[in-house]
Amino acid sequence: MFVEPRYRRIVLKVSGESLGGSHSPVDIDRMTEVAQSIRTVCKMGVTTTVIVGGGNIFRGGSAKAWELDRLQADEAGMAATGVNAILLQGILESMAVRTEIFSRGPCNGIGIPYSGEELRAALSDGQVGILAGGMGISGFSTDVPAVHAAIDTMAEVVIMSKHGTDGVYNDDPRVVKNARFLPSLSASQALARKLRVMDSTALSLARDHSKYIHVVPAADPNSVQYAVEGKEVGSVITPQ
Numbered sequence: 001m002f003v004e005p006r007y008r009r010i011v012l013k014v015s016g017e018s019l020g021g022s023h024s025p026v027d028i029d030r031m032t033e034v035a036q037s038i039r040t041v042c043k044m045g046v047t048t049t050v051i052v053g054g055g056n057i058f059r060g061g062s063a064k065a066w067e068l069d070r071l072q073a074d075e076a077g078m079a080a081t082g083v084n085a086i087l088l089q090g091i092l093e094s095m096a097v098r099t100e101i102f103s104r105g106p107c108n109g110i111g112i113p114y115s116g117e118e119l120r121a122a123l124s125d126g127q128v129g130i131l132a133g134g135m136g137i138s139g140f141s142t143d144v145p146a147v148h149a150a151i152d153t154m155a156e157v158v159i160m161s162k163h164g165t166d167g168v169y170n171d172d173p174r175v176v177k178n179a180r181f182l183p184s185l186s187a188s189q190a191l192a193r194k195l196r197v198m199d200s201t202a203l204s205l206a207r208d209h210s211k212y213i214h215v216v217p218a219a220d221p222n223s224v225q226y227a228v229e230g231k232e233v234g235s236v237i238t239p240q
């Protein structure tokens, strides 16, 4: 049965941590599930840009433990997103999904350098854009380039496939056992309550550019498809 998608143009942010397995920082079964969900939404006619995190391999926040300075640590984190992007591209291409990687910073040399115009051209040509290297500069997470890509590609929503939560709560559900699930809230409310489900810089960028954020559970392999189909899943952060 054909379902009219709720979203026509999306940016999908895939949590790096959700790509790891118990024996390896990158798990082929998880990566395959992600690729299958991308193929499913593409078949529904949804124009898709994917941005992968790198936290399954390395995060800038580990700088101290490794005695790295923040710039070095962030460069390692950005490089990690490149590994995930190449592996995801490989699996997607094996499923006959055409892709192009657009890269920044330490990932330059993987695919082609990021350009909003070239990304839009690839999407118009029916390809999936995969972004590597985040913003290409230290001090960010991949949430900011996810929202930025929504601006560049005129996507109405960033679907955030999150590790360790099924949506947004009024407090961190990993820490506060009786935290309350919030099916819908505004970006301003999330900022005012200092909810740390995503980067505050990315939240304010989404608010200022009227982009919706749909937080869905990475643990459910159907959650991206359900979000696109308009089924109740995760939490929606509205721009207003």
Ligand SMILES: Nc1ncnc2c1ncn2[C@@H]1O[C@H](COP(=O)(O)OP(=O)(O)O)[C@@H](O)[C@H]1O
Residues within 6 Å of the ligand: 014, 015, 016, 017, 018, 053, 055, 161, 162, 163, 164, 165, 167, 168, 169, 170, 171, 172, 173, 174, 175, 195, 196, 197, 198
């Ligand atoms: N208000 C909140 N609602 C939901 N999750 C939250 C909240 N505050 C903090 N978190 C935490 O955010 C984590 C996901 O964010 P993060 O680890 O940065 O993600 P990812 O690697 O999935 O992008 C969850 O595992 C959850 O513990």
Ligand SMILES: O=c1ccn([C@@H]2O[C@H](COP(=O)(O)OP(=O)(O)O)[C@@H](O)[C@H]2O)c(=O)[nH]1
Residues within 6 Å of the ligand: 014, 015, 016, 017, 052, 053, 054, 055, 056, 058, 059, 060, 061, 073, 074, 075, 076, 077, 078, 080, 081, 133, 134, 135, 136, 137, 138, 139, 140, 141, 142, 143, 145
């Ligand atoms: O524009 C960017 C994007 C990412 N990073 C680094 O790359 C790491 C991995 O990205 P992220 O934490 O967003 O991955 P995820 O949380 O999705 O696993 C971050 O911790 C940062 O150290 C960065 O320095 N600049």
